[in-house]
Amino acid sequence: MRQFGFFALLLFIPSGTYSVVPLFSAEKIRSFIQSSSTGGYNIHIRDMLGEGPGHFDPDPRYLPAEMNCTTWLQSAIVAGYAANEEEKPAIMDKLRYFYGIPGYSTRKHFTDNWLTLDPAPLRPVSYGNTPRNTKKTIPDYSLFKQNKNYTCPLWEEKNREITVDYLTPDYFLKFVKTLPPNLYVIFPVASVGYIQLFGKKAGPMGLVHGLILDVQEKNGQKTQTIHHASITRRAVISKDVEIYVTSKATKKFLGYTLWELDPDWDYKALPGPSADEWKQINELLECEKKL
Numbered sequence: 001m002r003q004f005g006f007f008a009l010l011l012f013i014p015s016g017t018y019s020v021v022p023l024f025s026a027e028k029i030r031s032f033i034q035s036s037s038t039g040g041y042n043i044h045i046r047d048m049l050g051e052g053p054g055h056f057d058p059d060p061r062y063l064p065a066e067m068n069c070t071t072w073l074q075s076a077i078v079a080g081y082a083a084n085e086e087e088k089p090a091i092m093d094k095l096r097y098f099y100g101i102p103g104y105s106t107r108k109h110f111t112d113n114w115l116t117l118d119p120a121p122l123r124p125v126s127y128g129n130t131p132r133n134t135k136k137t138i139p140d141y142s143l144f145k146q147n148k149n150y151t152c153p154l155w156e157e158k159n160r161e162i163t164v165d166y167l168t169p170d171y172f173l174k175f176v177k178t179l180p181p182n183l184y185v186i187f188p189v190a191s192v193g194y195i196q197l198f199g200k201k202a203g204p205m206g207l208v209h210g211l212i213l214d215v216q217e218k219n220g221q222k223t224q225t226i227h228h229a230s231i232t233r234r235a236v237i238s239k240d241v242e243i244y245v246t247s248k249a250t251k252k253f254l255g256y257t258l259w260e261l262d263p264d265w266d267y268k269a270l271p272g273p274s275a276d277e278w279k280q281i282n283e284l285l286e287c288e289k290k291l
Helices: 026-037 069-081 085-096 111-117 141-148 169-176 192-198 241-245 275-289
Strands: 006-012 018-025 122-124 133-137 162-166 182-190 211-218 221-230 235-240 253-261
Touching: 018 026, 018 069, 026 069, 026 182, 026 211, 026 221, 026 235, 069 085, 069 182, 069 211, 069 221, 111 162, 133 253, 162 253, 169 241, 169 253, 182 192, 221 241, 235 241
Parallel strands: none
Antiparallel strands: 006 018, 122 253, 133 162, 182 211, 182 253, 211 221, 221 235
């Protein structure tokens, strides 16, 4: 597995020297985790972001100090790839919307669809020969839209059945001990009990509640720390991975999936939709304008 603290692009400078321009920085993500843990950030249950004034969801598209568990994770990823503050809203759009096109209909409402249809810069970690389980999920888009009073189609509705491979808690803890130092992203797999508690308005869910796993090694000692935005404690929490996975609060998870961040990902160089997809997307955006 490839290790990285940052990936760099060499640019030719006329003077004959070279300048290193980082495309990804793990340290920026660690800095974001630290700052969001010590105050100045508010953790909410609901998603505080929308598409802006005049849209179906008029909440701001980018609100760096107000977040839920998902937008906290996305904000951490944004911090790792943004060269400056000005780039952050555009990168957040790439994470939250299919093809980065803002609209309620093009938003990645379901984590399962985000990770199935357009997961970049996340990419799944290979589990090798570690035994894994499988869960199939059929999203209930009608229930979701009914509870949102949204009557237009969603771009992600074409994804009818989602299958994920995951590691049970015991196998997950054994596997993470083999990981080299790096930052990883974890998505737990929801049990029936979790869905009954949190899915009353969203319906069936597979992958939920993103976490960051920071594996570090110093003087031959390895640490594996989970960071996440807790919607019950309304704060960013950090725990040893084994303490987190074996805690009472995580008993509603069937297991875990593991992802890494692509150091080569460049939000400015992503392919756009095809002509036919553009037509479909425009029809969706025109529909939601009428709501």
